[in-house]
Amino acid sequence: xxxKRNVGLKGFRYRGGGPMWSWIVHRIGGLAMVVFVGTxxxxxxxxxxxxxxxxxxxxxxxxxxxxxxxxxxxxxxxGINGLRIIILDTWPKLLEYQREVTWxxxxxxxxxxxxxxxxxxxxxxxGG
Amino acid sequence: MSSRPVPKVGFNxxxxxWVFTRLSGLALILLALFGMSAAFWMGARxxxxxxxxxxxxxxxxxxxxxxxxxxxxxxxxxxxxxxVMQMLIFFFGVTHGxxxxxxxxxxxxxxxxxxxxxxxxxxxxxLFMLIVAIYVIxxx
Numbered sequence: 729x730x731x732k733r734n735v736g737l738k739g740f741r742y743r744g745g746g747p748m749w750s751w752i753v754h755r756i757g758g759l760a761m762v763v764f765v766g767t768x769x770x771x772x773x774x775x776x777x778x779x780x781x782x783x784x785x786x787x788x789x790x791x792x793x794x795x796x797x798x799x800x801x802x803x804x805x806x807g808i809n810g811l812r813i814i815i816l817d818t819w820p821k822l823l824e825y826q827r828e829v830t831w832x833x834x835x836x837x838x839x840x841x842x843x844x845x846x847x848x849x850x851x852x853x854x855g856g
Numbered sequence: 857m858s859s860r861p862v863p864k865v866g867f868n869x870x871x872x873x874w875v876f877t878r879l880s881g882l883a884l885i886l887l888a889l890f891g892m893s894a895a896f897w898m899g900a901r902x903x904x905x906x907x908x909x910x911x912x913x914x915x916x917x918x919x920x921x922x923x924x925x926x927x928x929x930x931x932x933x934x935x936x937x938x939x940v941m942q943m944l945i946f947f948f949g950v951t952h953g954x955x956x957x958x959x960x961x962x963x964x965x966x967x968x969x970x971x972x973x974x975x976x977x978x979x980x981x982x983l984f985m986l987i988v989a990i991y992v993i994x995x996x
Contacts, residue, residue, distance in 0.1 A: 759960065762953040766981070769988055800910065810881045817878070848906040 746830035754809045757802035764790070764799060793852030797845045804841050808833055873955050880948040887945045891916045898932045914949075917942050917993060939993050946989040954982040 744751075768790055774783040789795055812833050816822050822829065864870070892900075892913040900909050911920055918934050958978055965971045 755960065758953070758956045762957050765949065765953065766985070769985060772992075773988060796910070807881075807885055811885070814878050814882065844906055851905050 745827065747826055750809050750812075750830055750833070753802070753805055757806040760799065760802050761806065793848050797848060800845060800848075801841060805837060808837050808840075873958075877952060877955060880952045883948050884945065884952065887941065887948070888913050891941065891945070915942060915945065919992060942993045943990065946993070947986065950982060950985045950989070954978055954985075 767786060771780075771783040771786040771790075774780040775787055812829060816826070816829065892909065894916070895904065895909055895912045900912065904912070912933075916933055916938050958975065961971065961974050961978075965974070
């Protein structure tokens with residue numbers, strides 16, 4: 729199934745532009761979400777049942793506004809990029825405008841993400 | 857150097873998961889929007905910060921936000937309707953995520969015992985997550 733040679737970091741030499749970076753961020757975001765939800769459920773379980781210090785520390789990190797700002801970026805990007813993939817899969821003719829769609833995607837992303845994170849960090853910096 | 861074999865076309869597991877990924881992705885976005893709207897309708901704007909609102913959005917469970925200073929988190933949320941919604945969002949989320957992890961593994965590993973082992977581990981992880989979530993949802 730897989731390639732029989734080691735691709736490693738050479739993959740980054742492929743200059744696919746916007747759509748390639750969308751794929752990379754989509755994949756990193758997806759992995760981050762699986763790791764986050766997995767460790768978060770485990771940490772909450774051990775925090776409540778055994779009062780584990782490590783689990784409490786992990787959840788304190790997860791509750792900080794800075795972690796949430798980074799994580800929210802990955803979640804919202806994954807969601808909007810996923811919608812783009814669904815739309816382009818359903819109407820393959822639109823694939824012709826792949827690069828334009830990628831820019832349109834950022835146009836949708838920036839207000840949704842920017843506004844939420846602005847409010848979130850504003851509250852966090854004010855000590856709320 | 858050999859290239860990848862062309863995947864089989866037709867009604868098979870890969871096709872089913874391809875469809876499931878898209879449908880569950882849409883379902884997750886709709887469920888999240890619905891949970892967020894419900895939170896606003898129940899007074900989130902004056903009672904919650906954005907982080908708490910997001911925690912309600914993605915897993916609307918009273919235990920999930922036990923540490924945030926909301927006067928009464930159980931108000932409006934602790935009923936069978938929201939328990940079903942929590943189960944739906946968790947089932948779609950975990951299945952979508954575990955399937956994504958499977959795709960990543962199969963992108964980088966050729967057919968081998970290691971891959972079979974990882975698949976088995978993923979399946980157990982999926983079952984474990986669902987059991988823990990159902991326990992948390994029903995116990996709160």
